[in-house]
Amino acid sequence: MTRQPSPVARPTAFCINDTTLRDGEQTAGVAFTDDEKRSIAAELDAAGVPEMEIGIPAMGPRELELIRSITAMRLRAHTMVWARMCESDLAAALTCGADIIHLSISASDIQIQRKLKRDRPWVLTTLRHFVQRAVAAGTRVSVGLEDASRADDAFLAQLASTAQACGAERVRYADTLGILDPFETHRRIAALRAAVDIDIEIHAHNDLGLATANTLAAFRAGATHASTTVNGLGERAGNAALEEIVMAMRHLHGVDCGVDSRALPFISELVAQASGRPVAANKSIVGDAVFTHESGIHVDGLLKDPLTYQGFDPAELGRSHRTVLGKHSGSHGVMVAYEQLGLHLSNDLARLLLERIRSHVGDTKRSPSPDDLKRFYLEQLPAGATRPF
Ligand SMILES: CC(=O)SCCNC(=O)CCNC(=O)[C@H](O)C(C)(C)COP(=O)(O)OP(=O)(O)OC[C@H]1O[C@@H](n2cnc3c(N)ncnc32)[C@H](O)[C@@H]1OP(=O)(O)O
Numbered sequence: 226m227t228r229q230p231s232p233v234a235r236p237t238a239f240c241i242n243d244t245t246l247r248d249g250e251q252t253a254g255v256a257f258t259d260d261e262k263r264s265i266a267a268e269l270d271a272a273g274v275p276e277m278e279i280g281i282p283a284m285g286p287r288e289l290e291l292i293r294s295i296t297a298m299r300l301r302a303h304t305m306v307w308a309r310m311c312e313s314d315l316a317a318a319l320t321c322g323a324d325i326i327h328l329s330i331s332a333s334d335i336q337i338q339r340k341l342k343r344d345r346p347w348v349l350t351t352l353r354h355f356v357q358r359a360v361a362a363g364t365r366v367s368v369g370l371e372d373a374s375r376a377d378d379a380f381l382a383q384l385a386s387t388a389q390a391c392g393a394e395r396v397r398y399a400d401t402l403g404i405l406d407p408f409e410t411h412r413r414i415a416a417l418r419a420a421v422d423i424d425i426e427i428h429a430h431n432d433l434g435l436a437t438a439n440t441l442a443a444f445r446a447g448a449t450h451a452s453t454t455v456n457g458l459g460e461r462a463g464n465a466a467l468e469e470i471v472m473a474m475r476h477l478h479g480v481d482c483g484v485d486s487r488a489l490p491f492i493s494e495l496v497a498q499a500s501g502r503p504v505a506a507n508k509s510i511v512g513d514a515v516f517t518h519e520s521g522i523h524v525d526g527l528l529k530d531p532l533t534y535q536g537f538d539p540a541e542l543g544r545s546h547r548t549v550l551g552k553h554s555g556s557h558g559v560m561v562a563y564e565q566l567g568l569h570l571s572n573d574l575a576r577l578l579l580e581r582i583r584s585h586v587g588d589t590k591r592s593p594s595p596d597d598l599k600r601f602y603l604e605q606l607p608a609g610a611t612r613p614f
């Protein structure tokens with residue numbers, strides 16, 4: 226069936242297919258233990274992630290057993306396994322009990338000619354053959370259009386409509402090299418959306434720091450599914466981060482992806498530990514410092530009303546605002562810090578102590594501890610005054 230080119234369909238739901246256990250684990254140097262893979266799957270499932278890509282059965286007997294042990298967990302989430310379009314991959318994929326087999330083929334001429342050493346007609350024939358075989362075997366099928374962002378739009382549409390005619394339920398549009406921007410992503414996904422009536426999964430990479438933006442643009446253009454990874458793990462610069470997509474979809478598009486956002490910090494930590502890839506302090510949503518405030522004007526505003534400097538409530542993540550004293554603090558923040566030590570400061574004293582705090586931070590590059598604050602206070606006391614501690 227051919228869609229009318231305009232208007233662009235606007236889905237009201239966006240199904241997350243988390244690929245931490247497949248593309249995430251493809252991060253160079255990362256290997257999860259079997260237990261780590263099962264724990265990550267269990268936590269993603271408990272958080273409500275509706276789909277997850279759990280591995281590549283063709284990697285051999287050990288990985289196959291691990292994949293089987295995950296499908297045997299009987300998760301609520303639908304499981305997907307990744308396979309090339311070749312006999313051995315399909316055979317392995319069919320034995321592991323996954324809900325969806327994802328059959329991947331290169332869509333760009335450069336990959337077709339130089340990697341596969343084939344041509345477009347071979348790709349179409351191969352796609353027809355393997356999708357029909359998988360569907361006949363009774364499985365749900367998704368088709369991966371690798372390097373779609375360097376492929377010809379008309380050929381992509383042909384691949385997608387062939388996949389659908391053969392019984393596939395979805396195509397994955399892979400920006401394999403992370404070369405798109407949101408405007409181009411929107412144009413391309415809208416063109417594919419207009420050409421075919423099949424679910425479209427956006428699979429964005431973060432080489433230019435645009436994976437989340439491109440995933441959101443794809444949603445606006447009619448994509449129905451999104452590949453994500455926890456902490457944005459994945460090949461090279463990674464994929465669109467699960468936590469960013471969940472929160473951005475909620476706050477920018479009013480779409481609930483069905484994932485409990487309070488579970489995201491724990492899952493982030495779990496994956497950081499298992500991958501050996503620590504999360505940067507300023508990493509959106511889950512970074513340790515993203516709800517920590519030092520600047521005087523911000524802290525003053527937050528103290529008066531959190532909404533003055535809050536885009537979304539950190540409680541959605543089970544987190545809260547934190548303030549620290551530092552070089553950029555103001556007197557209101559200083560007063561509050563001393564209130565917590567049981568001391569009420571006059572404005573003048575707060576300003577004096579602020580100067581002391583600034584020179585401390587300038588010398589040591591660290592926030593003052595409660596003991597430092599007490600010491601600074603004592604330094605300001607007139608001779609003979611009663612010491613509060
Ligand atoms: C963009 C992506 O992320 S795609 C997913 C990539 N993931 C991985 O590669 C991680 C896991 N990979 C592996 O364990 C191994 O690479 C395996 C098991 C898949 C394959 O291993 P090997 O058979 O030893 O082959 P190797 O990886 O060296 O080469 C890839 C082969 O697959 C072919 N191939 C690549 N993509 C496809 C495809 N979509 N369909 C069919 N064949 C393909 C290549 O042309 C090459 O075949 P050739 O030997 O005829 O030249």
Ligand SMILES: O=C(O)CCC(=O)C(=O)O
Nearest residue numbers: 329369370371372399401
């Ligand atoms: O599933 C596919 O075909 C694409 C796989 C992938 O990880 C990518 O292209 O980045």
